[in-house]
Amino acid sequence: MIQTTRPPLRMPAPPATALAEAEALLDGQPHLALTKAEAILRQAPGFPPAEFLAARASRRIGKGKQALQRLDALARANPRVPAVLWELGDLAAETGDTRRAVAALQALTQVQPSIPAGWFLLARCLRKLGHAQDAWRADLSAIFASSHDAELLKAAAAVNDGDLDAAEALLKARLQRMPEDPPSCRLLGEIAWRRGDMTGALDMVERAVNAAPGFDLARDFLIRLLMQNNRLPEALVHAEVLIESPVPVAGHRLILASVLVKLGQQERARGIYEQLLAEQPDQPQVWQNLGHVLKTLGAQGEAIDAYRQAVTRQPTMGEAWWSLANLKTVKLGADDIATMETALASLDAADESAKEDVFHLHFSLGKAFEDAQDYHASFRHYDAGNALRRTMVRHDADSFTAEVRATAETFTAAFIARMGTGGCPAPDPIFVVGLPRSGSTLVEQILASHSQIEGTMELPEMMMIAGRLQSRVDEGEFADFATMIASLSPADRTRLGEEYIERTRVHRQTDRPLFIDKMPNNWQHVGLIRLILPNARIVDARRHPLSCCISGWKQHFARGQTFTYDLGEIGRYYRDYVGLMADFDAQVPGAVHRVIYEDMVRNTEEEVRRVLDYLGLPFEPGCLEFYNNDRAVRTASSEQVRKPIFRDGLEPWRNYEPWLTPLVEALGPVLTAYPEAPAA
Known part of the structure; x- marks a missing residue:
């Protein structure tokens, strides 16, 4: 069957x-x-x-x-x-x-x-x-x-193309469907940053990091934003986290070192750079960074070696060449000149990516030919470097003069009297103001050699406070600068002064009662300083206008100082500075103590005693031996202030006198009246 x-x-x-x-x-x-x-x-x-x-x-x-x-x-x-x-x-x-x-x-x-x-x-x-x-x-x-998400890729492409509105709309719609999506938050933060909205950028990137603490790229971006806003302690916390990533990246240690440098923790930054180079020596950028730290620490011989290691590995590395030249005590010889000229010839100044190397090489060659006493060739290279750099920065001399005039017209004796008492009473800050290359680092080093005074660096906090106040005028909240300043109540001024004291505390490493803020541009804000920190002291470091201006013009500054890249503009800036300080002297006599650089060089002890009297401090012999102070110095004069005062170079402008007509014309009566201010 x-x-x-x-x-x-x-x-x-x-x-x-x-x-x-x-x-x-x-x-x-x-x-x-x-x-x-x-x-x-x-x-x-x-x-x-x-x-x-x-x-x-x-x-x-x-x-x-x-x-x-x-x-x-x-x-x-x-x-x-x-x-x-x-x-x-x-x-x-x-x-x-x-x-x-x-x-x-x-x-x-x-x-x-x-x-x-x-x-x-x-x-x-x-x-x-x-x-x-x-x-x-x-x-x-x-x-x-x-990184493979089509929607995110479309948004990122729109950001790169500059179509920020389209990218923002797409990302916000995505967040409606996917709240707290970390990549969307980070991209929205970048959009805010590109628009100049730092608050919005920080909010969105912090949101991304909070949602995904292991989002290393977002944390890296957050650290950079915090550094831009001078929120250094917070940046350090995040940088310390980032270096613990299970996917180690050398860049994480580099950004930690950058934060440490800004906080003045040079020795620890040095250790990081040296460790990175021990692991992989062929890193010209790291050699250069190490050179910067060693220079700040006063280890000049090691700094020179580090910079030379950088240019040996990458001869077109303009900033490393300039860092060597900028030591001032190093003379670049004929072999260096030949190497730099070859490097310069290999670069295309029209190439945006090469411009920084090109102008740095011009500045370096300017210094090398100056050391060789070929002043015509020196001027030619300085002029080329400045002209190229000027195309890369924004500086409106007319607008700046108008701002200075508005400030002078605001802070009259009558206005200050009407404002009455107010501000933070802390006597801690000593503001050393003036122009770059005016001898302010020398003044700082002398004062920082006193047992009661701590030297810090050029602190950005007062500039940031002033910028925030000015933005209220620019955004239309107030009709003009004077109206905005007049609106500040005693409590407002106290709060602003306390903010300055609190934000600068991170830079103070000792228990000395007084500290120096050597941001030279704070001369623009002497009236504001008077209102929010009435017991602060202001020392104006002033140098002969031709010497000061030509020294500034020959100096490439890492950031800021956009007025220094044209002889006529730097002359106007010096004239604006002298005018504002003269007006303030007339309205608030004795509020500012002036140090004339040439007098400090010729009669050091007498001038030191005068400034200490102004500060209410006893004379200390250590102030005359400032060159023995081993504190970190971050300015262009770092090597010069580690030697006794010398009288050579009091008139560096004479070597370039045939080409200084635009500067002389811009200075006008300020030049002939020096060291006094013109009558008008």
């Missing part, structure tokens, strides 16, 4: 329309969706799509425990279905069942590693369990997955 095998009974397929109807009800009427799903399951027990629908509906009506049971069963039966694993991981995380969430999300990211949200959620869950390094790796995997 032939036996036949009977085919197994087949369950009737559930109607597709019923499942689709139930899905449509899920968001608006989850109770009804659950009812329909259960009806389907009665017809087809265990049917996965209906089980999945029932689980999601149960979750939406608050039956999380039942939903988890269904999802667990589904995941066991269907261990490679991403939607099931995501729902299980998300619900377990939501209900606090972190271990179950981690198991589901680990399975999900193995099956489908291209889903950023799965990695981000896994990172959060791992962090809750104390698995910090694993969480960090999960965040990094999420960022890698996001």
Whole structure:
């Protein structure tokens, strides 16, 4: 007898329309969706799509425990279905069942590693369990997955093309669907930064880092933003975190070193650079950075070696050549000149990427030919370097003169009297103001050799406070500068003064009661200083206008000082400075003490005693031996102030006299009246 095998009974397929109807009800009427799903399951027990629908509906009506049971069963039966694993991981995380969430999300990211949200959620869950390094790796995997996201790529392309509005609209719409999406937050932060909205940039990038602490690129960006805003202690905290990344990157240590340098922790920065070079010596940029730190620390011989290591490895590295020349005590010889000229010839000044090397090389050759006493060639290179640099900076001499005039017209004796008392009474700050290359570093070094005074550096805090106040005029809140200043109540001025004291505290490394802020440009804000820090002292370091201006014109500054790249403009700037200080002297006699550089050189002890009397401090012999002070010095005069005062070079302008007509004309009566101010 032939036996036949009977085919197994087949369950009737559930109607597709019923499942689709139930899905449509899920968001608006989850109770009804659950009812329909259960009806389907009665017809087809265990049917996965209906089980999945029932689980999601149960979750939406608050039956999380039942939903988890269904999802667990589904995941066991269907261990490679991403939607099931995501729902299980998300619900377990939501209900606090972190271990179950981690198991589901680990399975999900193995099956489908291209889903950023799965990695981000896994990172959060791992962090809750104390698995910090694993969480960090999960965040990094999420960022890698996001780098292939078509929507994010479109937004990033729009940002790079300058279409910030389109990118912003796309990213904000994405955040509506995916709140706290870290890559979207970081990109929105970049958009705010490109628009100059630093507050908005910081808010968005901090949001990205808070959402994904392992987002290294966002934390790196946040550190740079904090540094730009001089929030250095916060930047240091983040930099210390970044170097612990499970994916070590040399750049993380470099940015930590940058923060340390800004905080004045030069020795630790030196250690980082030396470690990086021990691991990989062929890094010209790191050699240059090490040179900067060694120069600041006074290790001149080692600094020279570091800079030469940089230019040996990369002869076109203009900044390293300029750093050598800028030591002032180093003379670049004929071989150096030949190497620099060859490097300069190989660069295209029209190439935007090469411009910095080109102007640095021109400045370096200017110094080299100056040392060789070929002043015509020296002037030619200085002039070329300044002309190129001038095309890269913004400076409106007319606008600046108008601002200075408005400041002088505001801070009259009558106005200051009307403002009455107010401001922070702290006597701590000593502001050393003037022009760059005026002898201010010498004054600072002398004062910092006193037992009661700490030298810090050129601090940006007063400039930032003044800039913030000026922005209120620029944005239309006040009609003009005088109206804005007059609006400051005594409490406002106290708060601003206290802000300055608090923000500069990070730069103070000793318990000395007084400290020096050597930002030269603070001469523009002597009136504001008087209002918000009435007990602060102001020392004006002044040098012969031709000597000061030609020295500034020959000096390439790493940042700021945009007025120095044209002889006529630097002459106007000096004239504006003398005019404002003369007006302030007339309105508030005795508030500012003036140190004439030439007098300090010729009669050092007498001038030191005068400035100490102004500060209310006793004379100390150590002030005359300032060159023995081993404090870090970060300005262009760092090597000169480590030697006794010398009288050579009091009139550096004479070597360039044939070419100084634009400067002489711009200075006008300020030149002939020196060291006094013109009558008008």
